[in-house]
Amino acid sequence: MSDMTLLGILATVLQSGVLAVVIVSTIKLMINKNATFLPFMFVLAMSSYFLSNLYWIAYDLLKPDTRMPIASNEIGECAMILLLSAGLDALLDGKQKKVGEVLFAFLFIGANIVLWIAWSGEWFQDILFGIPYVYFMWILIRGLRSRGVLTLKELLFVSIACISVLIMQIPLLVVKGNLFELTEVVCFVVMFAVITWLGIKSFRCKDFFLASTFFLWTELSMFLSPDVYYNIAMAANTIACFFMFLSMKKELANDLR
């Protein structure tokens, strides 16, 4: 087993620990405040993520350094995204589908899928498991806009930053040498700057849609990052799970008031 695999397992174990705490805390919350739909979906989503991590750990231990053909852990992540989407969908005030938002979600996740395919070559599963992300992203954009959590300026700024990360990923696939190193530094600086900004913003606002956006961006960053960067993005993803719990708790408190 390589050192990177071992580090990956360690990071996944840590994340699973945090997820277990989040799941237990949410169940306690459900019992104390009489179960409602959002925490129920949140528990299911986090349980899927937890199981997906367990699958990942088991696979790495049983078949180290081999690539999964069709992975149940991806299905688990797919479950998490869909269940979170179902929970968020119930919170949406305005459900009218604006073409621009749907198109943006489609193109943005589509670009991500193209990059995943270019990296892994697994076009079928990348497309299949990418579709829920389009729906999830559309719900997040709708929620952020209808609630006004981010101003239009902030929304534009974060969108441009995210798109520039995707654009900078293209030369990373084709060029080598100094240009590669320069692009890599700039790309990951922008990527982690967005992660930090979204993290701070979602901690301050404690809005479920914003925390979920933070979570989504950390997920996408993980998929776009190699080795060390992957583990840093994963650490941010673990924090995002906790922030989602805090914002869900606040959402619940507002709902009961």
Next chain:
Amino acid sequence: MIYAENVLICITVPLAISLLFIKGSSRRLISAFLAGMIVCVFSAYIAGFLESVSGFSSEDTSIFLSPIIEESMKLLLILFCIYVFELLDEEIMLFAVGVGAGFATFENCCIMLSSGAQQLTYVLIRGSAVGVMHIVTLVALAKGLQLLKTYKAFSFAGTVGVLSLSVTVHGLYNLLVSKPGVSSYIGYVMPMICTILLCMLNRVSIERGDKAYAEQRSVDEKS
């Protein structure tokens, strides 16, 4: 080599005949049991077909493809019944348990016939792990569908999400038991742990339902 269809006919005929003499929930349970066995055969056909088309080894098929196929087939059957027969909450659970039990029983029968049942330990593991696992994933699926229905959030995303959750549980079990050693012991214990957790969840929801019913009744009496 066994002829699964012949085994199916042999088991289903007496059960099908028994349907003529029973009514109510017993009839529904037996029907679900029969449907579960038929779904098991279809799932095996599809898995066999995909194995030959994809070029996966039989081990890879059982780890990666079977959970997806089996859980999807079971979900389709339950969804069909929910929409066609307009099942109530309790009926969904009854049907799910019946399908799960039928599926697991038929799978166990075929495995026992093909690989023998001389060792009691093997038979016990087969019965209490694989058998229970099919019921657990279906009960979890039914519980999820029930709750989505209760909260009037029966959406495509929610349904596929619940399906994916049960596929993950099934896939994790198949992966863990694929290699001998500690991982397989964890895998064999996993369905039982899930059963206990689901029983507790079911109990809590039943108690909560009773409490809500009592509260509603006292409000009605006061008014």
